[in-house]
Amino acid sequence: MFVAFSCRGRCVCPSCHEKRALEKAGWACLPKPRRRQVAEHVCADVAHRQFVFTIPKRLRLYFRYDRSLLGGLCQAAWRTVCTVYQATSGRPDGVPGMVGAIQTFGDLIHFHPHIHAMVSEGVFLPDLSACGHAQAGGTFLPLPKLATEPFLNLWEQEVFALLLGEGKIINEVVANIRSWKHSGFSVDQSVRLEAGDRDGIQRLIQYFLRCPFSQVRMIEVTDAGKVIYKTGDNRLGRFPEAASDDLLAGPKRNFQIFDPLDFLAEVTQHIPAPGSHLVRYYGWYSNKARGQRAQRQPAAAAGTGISARSPTAREARKGWAALIKQVYEADPLGCPKCGSEMRIIAFIERDQGDVIEKILRHCGLWEESPARASPAQEPTVG
Secondary structure (H helix, E strand, C coil): CCCCCCCCCCCCCHHHHHHHHHHHHCCCCCCHHHCCCHHHHCCCCCCEEEEEEECCHHHHHHHHHCCCHHHHHHHHHHHHHHHHHHHHHCCCCCECEEEEEEEEECCCCCEEEEEEEEEECEEEECCECCCCCECCCCEEEECCCCCHHHHHHHHHHHHHHHHHHCCCCCHHHHHHHHCCCCCCCEEEEEEEECCCCHHHHHHHHHHHCCCCCCHHHEEEECCCCCEEEECCCCCCEECCCCCCCCCCCCCEECEEEECHHHHHHHHHCCCCCCCCCCEEEEECCCHHHHHHHHHHCCCCECCCCECCCCCCHHHHCCCHHHHHHHHHCCCCCECCCCCCECCCCCCCCCCCHHHHHHHHHHCCCCCCCCCCCCCCCCCCCC
C-alpha cells in the first residue's frame, strides 16, 4: 500500500490544514500515554478563560492590505490582558500565561480580523531565591471573573495606538469612531475552562487553528458556476447585524452566493504569508519563559504542572499514522486484507521521481502522461 503525504497547503486545503491543527493541539499525535501537546507542555494545570477581541469594520481594511499589522493586533490583546490582570492583582511582577491566535475570517469567509486568546485565570508570581533571582517554579495567584469594561476600554486604546503609530489613521478618525454610540470594539470572555481540563484546552487550540472554509458548507455549485456557502451552525442571522434597534440590519439569512472568482478571492485572502505565525505565546507561556524555566530546573516545574522540556517538531510529528487516522478515519498501517498492522519498508520523497515510476510500473499503476502539443506559431508577415 502507498500512503501519500499532505500537499502542505496552509489555510486553503481543509485536509492538510486540519492535520496542522491536530498536530499543534496534540489531539491525537501520539498514543494517549505518550502524548506531547500544547495542553501538557505549555499550559499550566490552572483554570483558563477564552477571550475574543474584535475591531470595527472601518478599521479592518488596514489589516487586510497590511498583514504585518496582525502581529501587532495580537500583541495589543496581550498588553490589554496583562495590564488589567496586573492592576487587579496588585502585583506588577506577576504575569498571566496566554496563547493567542490570529484569525482573519468570519462565518461566511469574509475578511474579519480578530484575536482568540486562552489566558490563565490569574497571574504567576516568580519565586525568588535568597540572592533575588527568579526560580523555575512560580506561585499562581488566581483571580475571579473580571468585568469586561476595563478590557474593552484598554483594547480600544491599544488598537488606536497601533494604527496611529503605523500612520494608518489620524486623530480625527479616532475622535469620529469614539463619537459613535457603538464603536464596533468588543471583548468576550464568557468561556471558562476548569483546571485540569486538558481535553478542553486541546479542543480550544484546535478551534483556534481551524481552516477558514469547509467543503461541507459548500452546499451547491450551480450550473452557472456560482457557489452557495452556508454558515457553520445553520442559524439564521442578519449580515450585517445591527448594533442597536435604531440601526438597520442586513437581510436575515444563513448563506452567501458567490461568483466563482469572488469565491476564490474570499478563500485565498486568508492564506497567511510564508513564515508568519498564527499562534503566539505570551507571558508565562512564552517560549523565552519556558526555556528559562527549563534551564533552571530540568525536571517538571514545581507547583505548575508544566513539563520543563517541550517536544521538538520532529518528535511532535512521530505520530503521523495516528494523525492520518484521526483526519481520514482510516488506519494507514492497517492491512486492507487481514487487518493486522503493517510495517514501514521505505519512505519515498517527492524528488525521487525515478523510484516512484519504477515502483508504479512494477505494480501496473503507471500511466503515461499525454504528450503536449507544440504551441501555435504566429504567422509571419512577408
